[in-house]
Amino acid sequence: MKACDKKNLAKAAQRFLLLLSLLSSACLGAVANSPGLPQTSSHFSESMRWSDFRTAAQYLQPQLRESFLEQFREDADLHVVDSRMTSVELNEAENRAEAEYVMEYYRLPSSRVKKWFWQQQWILIPGEMTKPDIWLIGNAPPELPWQE
16 A cells, blocks of 8 residues: 555544544534423423413423413413422433422402412433434323313
8 A cells, every 4th residue: 555545544534533523522512502401491480480371382292282372371360470390300210300380370350379280290302413302391281270
């Protein structure tokens, strides 16, 4: 093998290794930058607090979103006072979490603040090559008290 061929082969190998390292670091960066459950559940809770139910619906699995939005359709009498997770149990081995969500609200004409609870099942959905993993709620909310 000629010296010229060896140089070209070495350069090609270096380029290949550089490309491989760039691709693998890009994939790792996407996973490392994906929002974790605390951040995701906080965003969901904040959306609920400000009655931004369309945004909140994006934190549910796609097949649950329409029924969620139907349940939280436009209701001028509903006023959310507080919205938060009260407990979270993470099961890393199964990429799942159980969380208790509470929404404090009043609904006109009453001014009495009430609490509505939702035992949520969060599921970590694996991302694709260029998308990070995401946490989504995997169960529908219980019926709202004023709709029973």
